[in-house]
Amino acid sequence: MSIFSRLFKKPEAEAEEQAVELTFKERVESFWAWFSSVSDRFYQTIESEGTRPLIDEISTKVDELFPGMAWVFGPGEKGEGHSLTLSGEGILTKQLLAAYWLSRAPRLNGWTFYAARQPSDDPGGFSIRMGELTFKPIEFWVTPEIDEENEHLDLTVWHPLADKVDDNLRQTALFLVLDEILGEFGTGRWIGSMEFSQKQLGRSMPISELTSFIEETRAERGWKMWTPGETWMSYGIPPEKMSDTGPRLDTIAGSTACWNPLRDFLDGDEEIPFDGFHADWIYLAFDTRALPSEATVDAREAMADVISEDLTKALSGRPLGGAIGRSKSYIDFLIYDGSRSIGIIREAARRAGLPENTRLEYLANSKRNSGMPLFGN
Structure with missing residues (x-):
């Protein structure tokens, strides 16, 4: 049942018709009014049962108000409490809307909110299954080249399966791994071109070491972490x-x-x-x-x-x-x-x-x- 029906007790069909006409500002306000009302229950459910019982409920609300956006529950800031992320999945227009959504977030006890996927606490502890193939972060090796003018890194990438799959598939797997390691904004900010090589280059490093390499590079050069919409x-x-x-x-x-x-x-x-x-x-x-x-x-x-x-x-x-x-x-x-x-x-x-x-x-x-x-x- 939509928030319109609960607040104004109108027939469901009429409520849904009105909900379609909500402006984005109204959609954000509607979402935060709803989430504020369920945040304590959601928190306790995650504590006792995990996130699975909440998937349908949160998915329905996001699809209703922000169709095409992605979401994920995760740990809160500094590992305390829980978080909810609304992600534009690397699409700039959606990232700008997610940033507005975040700017309107209320303060709710135990909750942290993000407008982009955060780096994983254990980026090596997952794998990506695509058809009959499995990609693991530990299998990716990268050779970074520093682009001083554009303030990012161009990557030459080696993976044992790279010559066995088409470019779209291996690029997708690489992006997913980078998002786990660097977060959604980190990938977009620090990574420029990416080219696969059939040879593992002598100066390559495990992709897991890319985070520390980026931190050293940006510290030495004074590069700033600009988020979408902040650069012109x-x-x-x-x-x-x-x-x-x-x-x-x-x-x-x-x-x-x-x-x-x-x-x-x-x-x-x-x-x-x-x-x-x-x-x-x-x-x-x-x-x-x-x-x-x-x-x-x-x-x-x-x-x-x-x-x-x-x-x-x-x-x-x-x-x-x-x-x-x-x-x-x-x-x-x-x-x-x-x-x-x-x-x-x-x-x-x-x-x-x-x-x-x-x-x-x-x-x-x-x-x-x-x-x-x-x-x-």
Whole structure:
């Protein structure tokens, strides 16, 4: 039974129909209201019987509110109590949503919450079965090469079965092992390219030693552990591909905290970021000539800061970047609360001085025709 039915005692069919319309912010609030009500029972069940009796219950709730997300119970911080992890499984858009979910977590006695899979306490104590083959962490040997510019390691990998399986299978097994050793964010942050070799190289090490090698490397070089959404990538449309008719193809220079969906959008692919979660990537488009010619980037960023501050205060969205184009300029946001988030943006944009003809557009193909004048007709 959904939380709508319990709170408002409406028929199940009507409750489910309403639940579908929940914004992502409402889904997160609904989840934490529910989990707060069951956290003591869950804790005691895990203490006495383990996690198995709870699998169906937690899976049903996650599937209802966050379809496609992964979850796992585990030990709490420093091995004390228990933890619940909601994982985007390495998909950046989902990782950003999981981070918001974590930011709204209540303090519950005995519980720790994570927005990514944590490193295993015993990464050598498991195996991966794929068809008739079994992969064990102890069988992987790696030769790391330090990429100073990108601040990560490129790996050459050897495994005794590497030449007996196709590349997709062995890459999947390797990713699963790395996630156990480094955690979900650690793999994405510290590992660059990965190439299998049919020979075990002389400078190779057991993959279990990779953690200490990374710690030594990052300490020596001062590398920071950035999580998804904290780093920004610069981009621009190559001159030969520039257009004033395609959406945002006039971009001269921009930056983004979420490159992959934006790249697909610019390439015209069928990317639908945040689909199914009732969160949206929206952007404001306005005439570049409205910005002072001597400080176009600074002026756009000042406008974005005003809007971002109001969205953050209301727990209703976050900035994703922006760009300067030769005809239009753009400000990107991830919004969690549908029309209420748009209302916040509209009011803040007026104070920030955005032009009257500014438009609000959606990145998702499914909503590409839902754009509108930001300030009305």
